Amino acid sequence: MDLKLLHILTLAFLAVTAVATSGAALPPEKYWQAKLPNTPMPQAIKEILHSDLLEDKSTSVVVGGGGVGVNVGGTGNPGRRTNAGAGKGGVAVKAPGRRKSVYVGVIPIFSPFVYFYAASETQLHDDPNVALFFLEKDLVKGKTMSLHFTKSANLAAFLPRQEAASIPFSSKSLPGVMDYFSIKPGSVEAKVMETTVKECEAPGLKGENKYCATSLESMVDYAGSKLGRSLKAVSTEIAKEAPKQKYTIEEDAKKVGGEAKYVVCHKLNYLYAVFYCHKTASTRASVVSLKGEGGSEVKAVAVCHDDTAQWNPKHLAFQVLGVKPGSVPVCHFLPQDHIVWYGN
Template sequence: MEFKLLGIMAVMAVAVSVSGAALPPEKYWNLKLPNIQMPQAIREILHSDLLEDKITSVAVGGGGVGVVGNPGRRTSAGARKGGAPITAPSRRKSFLIGVIPIFSPFLYFYAASQTQLHHDPNVALFFLEKDLVKGKTMSLHFTKSANLAAFLPRQDAASIPFSSKSLPGVMDYFSVKPGSVEAKVMEKTVKECEVPGVKGEDKYCATSLESMVDYAESKLGRNLKAVSTEIQKETLKQKYTIEKDAKSVGGKAGDVVCHKLYYPYAVFYCHKVGGSRALLVSLKGEDSSEVKAVAVCHDDTSQWNPKHLAFQVLGVKPGSVPICHFLPQDHIVWYGN
């Protein structure tokens, strides 16, 4: 009986690995990670209304995107028959929803702009490791994510070309005008995914929840766990106190951190960097609001851009001291046992 049960489980595992792409993201999570709580950052974008209304069949190929079965939309001039079928909404809201994002300070090859230094709320999230002690007070600004782009099922996301070469057709399908702010943001996102990582960084851009889970598993093993920063409510910048000693997460394999990028559907820049450590930090604000924050500390920053935001904010040089930062709400840390 035991051997028969093991055989059935093996067949089920093979079936999941072969056909998992066709499963809804939630079911894929439950099959791959049945005993792991889904982080808030993932739960909130599984059913975003950013991608809405009726689903239409689309064919992608020849550098363009053509719509099939929806006479109300024009077909891209670059489309051709025989493209890979995908499903996507016939109408959508702007994926920027009133926000003009700037370069992510959590990608280490970027130099910070003056705009970022003075207006980016993420500036306050960088600190030195020596400050991560119980009772320490920091001025921080935690906000709920304005980036509500939803996950597409893997088979749909995989059918949409994700490259600089294919962008004109993809923009046409998502009704993004060339030269618009949205178009520039899409170009930036794809560029961030295509540019080589810094030395010692293993990077991958996940265009679906399934592909993100699979990447984390390939780097950390099967016993995965995931955490994200959780806030009770949005507040203005205020003083937060560390309520208890930070708790380290992750095993010998380290961790994988995934940062959400701006795109019409959910795309995460995931990377594994040597010499980094993830920690859970309990914070309490002046207004008594509580934040369960995820922090990442980097022991070696010698390969970062010398003009990176962290160095300019903290007044230190690359590779001189460990640098830490809290993660915004829509970033995820994966770790193994």
């Protein structure tokens, strides 16, 4: 399904629920301010909360007694009511009108930042995240690396916790949810959804505590439960998207987090914002200033893992770097829409 259309459909959810539950809970941004009054919100989270699609002038959400409809470019009709997952262990929710599913580029591959999966041939040849893995010995001032920092193709925005909680998120409920969004079983869109849910339901590595957050509020709460109340968060910031090029580390890396306790959250491909969050031992995070040969500037978050013995031996990092599990620390820069949480 067209990612822009998916985003618009989620806005329809918000419109319906706002009518029914006005004032029932704090909006995600207000929740952040209440829980983390002294913690600046990373740019990545701001962008997911305030997608420019929210201001798309060609789109309108229609709320009426007959259900919810989404008009795109002046077309479309009010939708009908249906249930997502009802009768399949799911929760009954109001659905927007059905729309034709259009695939525009997200491919159903496992995230390279979920470490128990082997890399696919597609990832090895086509995934821009391949360039983000490196060895810790290379994290020094003056080192040059060929990197590709891209804007995420996944425009899915956060849903408030109440709305996210009303939509079933499990393998058992997927048939109902796909019917809800008019997604054809066996389609690429369906496979993307199945891949993400599978990542979330799979057991974690030994020593890894994992959780899939389906809202900003649940991500904040999970990070706080693992790191305490004095939370900070940081994400990679890119002044302007640029093609793959050589970047030079301009300054020594600056470690974030005093006691080396971190929760790292990776955005997954789904209909709305879902983050794979995990707390692992022997992990360190730093902020690195990079300057591209074409003038591009990046404040990149780098995460280094000392213990990779439990990772899949065919994981992307090992195939790219030519090292074995547990042999040397493995590092990677984080894409823009990933978050590192740390405590003071």
